[in-house]
Amino acid sequence: MSTHSSTVLLVFFVCLFVLCVCDFQVSKSVKEKVSLPCGYNFSIEELEILRIYWQKDNEMVLSFISGEREVWPKYKNRTLLDITDNFRLMILPLFLSDRGLYTCVVQKKEKGSYVLKHLTSVALFVRADFLVPNIIQLEEPSADIKRIMCLTSGGFPKPRLTWLEDGKELSGINTTISQDPETELYTVSSKLDFNMTHNHSIVCHIAYGDSQVSKNFTWEKPPEAPPDRNHFVTIIIISTLVVLSAIFIAHRCFTRRKKASRRGNNGIYLGPAEASTGQNV
Numbered sequence: 601m602s603t604h605s606s607t608v609l610l611v612f613f614v615c616l617f618v619l620c621v622c623d624f625q626v627s628k629s630v631k632e633k634v635s636l637p638c639g640y641n642f643s644i645e646e647l648e649i650l651r652i653y654w655q656k657d658n659e660m661v662l663s664f665i666s667g668e669r670e671v672w673p674k675y676k677n678r679t680l681l682d683i684t685d686n687f688r689l690m691i692l693p694l695f696l697s698d699r700g701l702y703t704c705v706v707q708k709k710e711k712g713s714y715v716l717k718h719l720t721s722v723a724l725f726v727r728a729d730f731l732v733p734n735i736i737q738l739e740e741p742s743a744d745i746k747r748i749m750c751l752t753s754g755g756f757p758k759p760r761l762t763w764l765e766d767g768k769e770l771s772g773i774n775t776t777i778s779q780d781p782e783t784e785l786y787t788v789s790s791k792l793d794f795n796m797t798h799n800h801s802i803v804c805h806i807a808y809g810d811s812q813v814s815k816n817f818t819w820e821k822p823p824e825a826p827p828d829r830n831h832f833v834t835i836i837i838i839s840t841l842v843v844l845s846a847i848f849i850a851h852r853c854f855t856r857r858k859k860a861s862r863r864g865n866n867g868i869y870l871g872p873a874e875a876s877t878g879q880n881v
């Protein structure tokens with residue numbers, strides 16, 4: 601694709617975003633409370649001649665007609681219409697299926713018929729938070745190579761998993777994303793191989809919607825055992841050699857001195873005569 605067409609495409613998407621058909625955008629997590637503004641200013645006298653409709657993607661959520669409130673089954677017991685705040689709609693707790701485009705329609709009776717007075721749309725994005733990923737160590741595929749796996753689940757919308765080291769992206773193996781058809785929640789996993797002969801500080805990062813979750817994994821190169829043993833053996837050999845040479849040298853010196861002293865003794869041998877002479881003095 602040429603740079604030109606990419607630019608055109610980018611401009612198109614930017615426009616699409618800016619010219620969003622909604623007036624507001626709200627992003628929330630499952631089980632949280634959301635508050636969607638309608639923003640229609642009214643006077644107390646008007647209340648009797650107003651019809652308020654909150655709809656989602658063309659299905660009914662709630663209506664407020666001539667002071668009578670009605671809530672549709674999917675929203676029973678978890679919706680509130682805050683009349684004092686210009687018909688703000690509150691939903692608690694949020695379900696994943698609540699995501700969509702909400703519209704507040706205000707009609708007013710004028711000269712016998714209802715006319716549209718106000719329209720507000722709010723895009724609601726609901727996300728489910730992924731658990732903090734688990735990193736497990738798998739069987740080593742070959743000598744020097746370590747294999748780990750990053751796994752997390754229970755999230756929405758569709759995640760993107762990346763492995764990072766020093767801010768650089770590493771390529772994972774068999775990165776898989778699956779979705780539970782019932783709950784719509786995603787599970788994601790990926791494997792990574794790395795060389796065990798270096799230290800590593802690896803991050804498994806998962807981005808979804810406008811949220812993210814990550815887990816660090818550090819690998820410390822194990823102390824080198826074989827060179828240590830060699831070192832020990834060398835020390836023993838050198839010590840043995842030193843001791844042996846010392847014994848040998850000592851032995852040589854001793855035998856020499858023995859001979860020398862024997863010779864010396866001969867030279868200064870006084871003889872029994874002299875000794876006896878001394879004794880006689």
Ligand SMILES: *[C@@H]1O[C@H](CO)[C@@H](O)[C@H](O)[C@H]1NC(C)=O
Pocket residue numbers: 639640641
């Ligand atoms: C509603 O009233 C508020 C305060 O009086 C004002 O600021 C706002 O512009 C009004 N909104 C509409 C839609 O008339």
Ligand SMILES: *[C@@H]1O[C@H](CO)[C@@H](O)[C@H](O)[C@H]1NC(C)=O
Pocket residue numbers: 673676677
């Ligand atoms: C709403 O609550 C009432 C009373 O607590 C209960 O009878 C009803 O079944 C609930 N409706 C729904 C849709 O959960």
Ligand SMILES: *[C@@H]1O[C@H](CO)[C@@H](O)[C@H](O)[C@H]1NC(C)=O
Pocket residue numbers: 773774791
């Ligand atoms: C990746 O997936 C393929 C096909 O399912 C499988 O043959 C291969 O063993 C997997 N690789 C790893 C590292 O799990």
Ligand SMILES: *[C@@H]1O[C@H](CO)[C@@H](O)[C@H](O)[C@H]1NC(C)=O
Pocket residue numbers: 743744745795796797
């Ligand atoms: C691991 O790193 C060491 C040191 O850089 C290198 O000698 C070795 O070939 C590497 N092993 C693999 C399987 O890449």
Ligand SMILES: *[C@@H]1O[C@H](CO)[C@@H](O)[C@H](O)[C@H]1NC(C)=O
Pocket residue numbers: 766801803815816
């Ligand atoms: C995880 O690693 C990243 C990058 O190395 C670092 O910025 C972050 O503080 C680490 N987080 C934890 C909890 O250690």
Ligand SMILES: *[C@@H]1O[C@H](CO)[C@@H](O)[C@H](O)[C@H]1NC(C)=O
Pocket residue numbers: 799820821
């Ligand atoms: C690897 O990490 C350990 C522990 O933090 C450290 O003692 C060692 O010096 C590191 N090795 C290298 C080559 O950075």
